[in-house]
Amino acid sequence: ELHHTCQWGTGERWGEQGTETGMRRLSLSDADKQARDWFVDATKALGCNISVDAMGNTFAVRPGRAQGAPTFAGSHLDTQPSGGRYDGILGILAGVEMLRVLQENRVETAFPIGVVNWTNEEGARFPISMMSSGVWAGDIPIGHAYALQEVGGGTATVKSELERIGYLGILPASYEAMPMAAHFELHIEQGPILEKEEQKIGIVKGVQAYRWYTVEVIGQEAHTGTTPFGSRADALLAASRMICASHTAAADHGALASTGILTLSPGSVNTIPGKVKFSLDIRAPSDNIIDKLEKHLKSDFDSIVSTESTKALPLSVTWQTDSISPAIHFHKDCIAAVRASANSVLGDEALSREMVSGAGHDSVYASRRCPTSMIFVPSRDGISHNPKEYTSPGDCAIGAEVLLQSVLRYDGL
Amino acid sequence: ELHHTCQWGTGERWGEQGTETGMRRLSLSDADKQARDWFVDATKALGCNISVDAMGNTFAVRPGRAQGAPTFAGSHLDTQPSGGRYDGILGILAGVEMLRVLQENRVETAFPIGVVNWTNEEGARFPISMMSSGVWAGDIPIGHAYALQEVGGGTATVKSELERIGYLGILPASYEAMPMAAHFELHIEQGPILEKEEQKIGIVKGVQAYRWYTVEVIGQEAHTGTTPFGSRADALLAASRMICASHTAAADHGALASTGILTLSPGSVNTIPGKVKFSLDIRAPSDNIIDKLEKHLKSDFDSIVSTESTKALPLSVTWQTDSISPAIHFHKDCIAAVRASANSVLGDEALSREMVSGAGHDSVYASRRCPTSMIFVPSRDGISHNPKEYTSPGDCAIGAEVLLQSVLRYDGL
Numbered sequence: 001e002l003h004h005t006c007q008w009g010t011g012e013r014w015g016e017q018g019t020e021t022g023m024r025r026l027s028l029s030d031a032d033k034q035a036r037d038w039f040v041d042a043t044k045a046l047g048c049n050i051s052v053d054a055m056g057n058t059f060a061v062r063p064g065r066a067q068g069a070p071t072f073a074g075s076h077l078d079t080q081p082s083g084g085r086y087d088g089i090l091g092i093l094a095g096v097e098m099l100r101v102l103q104e105n106r107v108e109t110a111f112p113i114g115v116v117n118w119t120n121e122e123g124a125r126f127p128i129s130m131m132s133s134g135v136w137a138g139d140i141p142i143g144h145a146y147a148l149q150e151v152g153g154g155t156a157t158v159k160s161e162l163e164r165i166g167y168l169g170i171l172p173a174s175y176e177a178m179p180m181a182a183h184f185e186l187h188i189e190q191g192p193i194l195e196k197e198e199q200k201i202g203i204v205k206g207v208q209a210y211r212w213y214t215v216e217v218i219g220q221e222a223h224t225g226t227t228p229f230g231s232r233a234d235a236l237l238a239a240s241r242m243i244c245a246s247h248t249a250a251a252d253h254g255a256l257a258s259t260g261i262l263t264l265s266p267g268s269v270n271t272i273p274g275k276v277k278f279s280l281d282i283r284a285p286s287d288n289i290i291d292k293l294e295k296h297l298k299s300d301f302d303s304i305v306s307t308e309s310t311k312a313l314p315l316s317v318t319w320q321t322d323s324i325s326p327a328i329h330f331h332k333d334c335i336a337a338v339r340a341s342a343n344s345v346l347g348d349e350a351l352s353r354e355m356v357s358g359a360g361h362d363s364v365y366a367s368r369r370c371p372t373s374m375i376f377v378p379s380r381d382g383i384s385h386n387p388k389e390y391t392s393p394g395d396c397a398i399g400a401e402v403l404l405q406s407v408l409r410y411d412g413l
Numbered sequence: 414e415l416h417h418t419c420q421w422g423t424g425e426r427w428g429e430q431g432t433e434t435g436m437r438r439l440s441l442s443d444a445d446k447q448a449r450d451w452f453v454d455a456t457k458a459l460g461c462n463i464s465v466d467a468m469g470n471t472f473a474v475r476p477g478r479a480q481g482a483p484t485f486a487g488s489h490l491d492t493q494p495s496g497g498r499y500d501g502i503l504g505i506l507a508g509v510e511m512l513r514v515l516q517e518n519r520v521e522t523a524f525p526i527g528v529v530n531w532t533n534e535e536g537a538r539f540p541i542s543m544m545s546s547g548v549w550a551g552d553i554p555i556g557h558a559y560a561l562q563e564v565g566g567g568t569a570t571v572k573s574e575l576e577r578i579g580y581l582g583i584l585p586a587s588y589e590a591m592p593m594a595a596h597f598e599l600h601i602e603q604g605p606i607l608e609k610e611e612q613k614i615g616i617v618k619g620v621q622a623y624r625w626y627t628v629e630v631i632g633q634e635a636h637t638g639t640t641p642f643g644s645r646a647d648a649l650l651a652a653s654r655m656i657c658a659s660h661t662a663a664a665d666h667g668a669l670a671s672t673g674i675l676t677l678s679p680g681s682v683n684t685i686p687g688k689v690k691f692s693l694d695i696r697a698p699s700d701n702i703i704d705k706l707e708k709h710l711k712s713d714f715d716s717i718v719s720t721e722s723t724k725a726l727p728l729s730v731t732w733q734t735d736s737i738s739p740a741i742h743f744h745k746d747c748i749a750a751v752r753a754s755a756n757s758v759l760g761d762e763a764l765s766r767e768m769v770s771g772a773g774h775d776s777v778y779a780s781r782r783c784p785t786s787m788i789f790v791p792s793r794d795g796i797s798h799n800p801k802e803y804t805s806p807g808d809c810a811i812g813a814e815v816l817l818q819s820v821l822r823y824d825g826l
């Protein structure tokens with residue numbers, strides 16, 4: 001069924017088999033709308049009530065014996081522009097499978113059980129990751145999210161696209177309007193550890209801190225053939241030095257730094273770029289390290305700008321902070337539910353391990369408003385955000401069983 | 414009249430005055446067509462016969478007493494995406510002014526006199542500079558020029574755009590079909606020397622060598638949050654190191670290196686770029702230095718690729734040579750004609766100087782098939798390929814007078 005849903009937004013082919021393609025299902029695109037429609041139809045058919053909130057977050061809720069806040073399985077159906085078939089998708093599909101098992105076996109839960117598809121987890125088309133779980137948690141102002149424009153110079157905004165695909169719901173996007181008893185998320189590890197250690201389940205205790213910035217360098221447009229090095233204010237040369245410096249500094253701090261987007265103007269072979277904008281994504285185990293690294297980079301970039309600046313033609317650099325995701329520690333009850341479920345499914349404690357997530361997930365924001373934990377399954381070669389992302393059917397099934405049991409365990413609590 | 418023609422393709426405003434804007438008149442655009450139509454009408458009205466060749470090069474020829482190859486003033490009406498009002502435009506407008514002076518004063522020349530507007534000198538939209546003088550000279554194959562695609566991912570080609578704007582002429586684009594007795598070109602200096610030395614005319618003896626390349630770096634897309642530095646093949650980090658290295662190496666060789674275009678994919682904040690393409694423009698006084706610098710850079714880029722490559726994930730780099738413009742030495746008779754004319758107009762040898770052009774010009778290719786020289790006038794602050802490019806009306810007039818006299822002197826020879 002996971003592969004069936006990958007017909008909407010199929011990406012780059014990398015192998016011969018029918019399912020050996022990546023995904024390109026950018027948030028709020030036509031393909032995303034088709035996947036959402038499938039989610040609504042599938043969960044309705046399993047006896048759920050559907051609510052769509054003002055961010056397009058879609059909640060499918062199966063009633064329990066008593067009314068009250070549901071325990072949710074959640075993740076996302078959007079992907080990177082050259083993403084794979086598992087990141088986010090597996091979590092939703094396993095949630096639907098959970099609903100099917102409950103329904104086919106006429107399981108009555110104490111309280112309602114739900115599955116939520118969060119809007120724009122990836123932050124790829126609209127550059128804030130975990131955007132709509134962030135609005136739900138009250139951490140990202142809805143006006144800010146609505147106004148976000150797509151990367152690459154298009155004019156579409158989050159709000160205009162929500163309207164266009166018919167997912168601008170009437171329920172307020174808020175933990176008060178849609179409270180959760182707990183949030184569990186099955187996800188691929190996106191890293192190499194489980195595979196290397198030959199383990200099947202990661203019991204996720206938390207998520208590392210990260211921040212996203214847009215850095216803009218302003219220099220001066222000039223002729224590449226007539227302008228000596230000493231008379232230039234080359235915005236791209238300065239930006240290149242910054243990208244190199246960000247890697248050195250991050251390595252020194254035991255952190256990560258990455259640039260995934262870079263645009264320049266005017267964009268002509270024989271004109272020195274007068275303006276460059278690039279994204280900067282920094283990550284570290286603690287907020288403290290992130291603070292230090294940010295400081296370090298601001299000072300590094302300032303010295304690059306002053307070293308590269310000629311007296312006549314100054315360069316300048318400005319930083320815009322696009323998003324802040326602090327280091328997160330999940331809830332002990334949820335972690336315990338995942339651990340117990342992993343042991344029950346695997347029958348051997350050595351086959352699971354505790355870990356910290358390198359990537360952000362909607363569980364980051366969920367955890368600010370309800371007990372939360374995550375379940376990781378192995379990623380082949382640790383590869384993610386790449387069409388070749390792969391997790392075997394057997395490993396997906398184990399993850400789905402652990403998700404089902406964790407949700408039921410928590411409902412029992 | 415120069416400013417009148419700047420209504421077609423007006424660019425960025427930088428000052429309050431009516432003429433204080435730059436230009437954006439990309440080759441074979443609608444604005445370029447309008448400027449071309451003006452050129453045809455203006456020169457027809459001055460008694461010229463018009464021929465358009467298969468590259469859209471447009472020749473306006475005023476008959477002389479005897480038939481034979483005309484002496485031409487030539488330059489170009491296309492501009493950079495954020496160019497100014499003088500680069501190329503001044504040369505054409507001074508040519509039209511020359512025709513007007515000849516016509517109003519009923520001057521009979523020994524042989525025909527012409528003005529030529531060459532297509533796509535800038536190489537900004539279609540990335541080969543001096544493209545159509547290169548085809549005329551037999552140095553660039555017409556099929557290669559026709560097939561060039563616009564930068565930035567559009568699908569328009571030189572041929573499709575020539576057809577679309579109605580400038581795909583029937584005359585073969587060749588020095589045999591349209592022979593020239595000589596080619597003179599008035600141009601702004603685009604550098605700081607004349608202004609600094611308080612001189613009015615540059616007598617251009619030649620043009621430095623340059624080459625353009627497209628460099629492609631292939632790495633592997635991966636998640637910015639879950640992929641440790643040691644497991645990355647970051648195409649943008651490698652490209653940044655190459656851009657920094659190209660500057661260091663060029664400085665060591667007394668040469669220039671510049672990158673004006675850089676594109677990457679997939680272009681998402683949290684995906685490490687798997688592919689980067691960038692332009693590289695290197696220039697030096699001699700072909701020998703260019704050869705050495707190219708070798709040096711190829712070896713530098715190879716070491717960057719191998720240093721950045723992890724065993725599991727190799728990076729690779731490939732070079733494509735887009736254009737080669739060897740160092741050029743202009744013809745002594747034309748240089749002498751410019752020198753004599755400058756002295757006659759300025760009345761003081763100290764007000765002119767010999768110089769070598771840092772930028773390429775259509776005179777580079779013209780010089781391969783007929784005696785050629787150029788006339789430079791001062792550029793304020795040496796600024797070019799920038800909306801703020803400026804040469805005073807007085808300096809433009811001096812340049813136009815020297816152009817007129819040089820052409821008449823050569824016709825006399």
Ligand SMILES: NC(=O)NCCC(=O)O
Pocket residue numbers: 087121122123129130190358359360361636638683
């Ligand atoms: N899991 C995942 O890829 N989330 C996107 C947010 C991030 O960049 O970590």
Ligand SMILES: NC(=O)NCCC(=O)O
Pocket residue numbers: 223225270500534535536542543771772773774
């Ligand atoms: N004069 C001028 O800007 N020509 C464009 C070709 C070059 O890049 O030198």
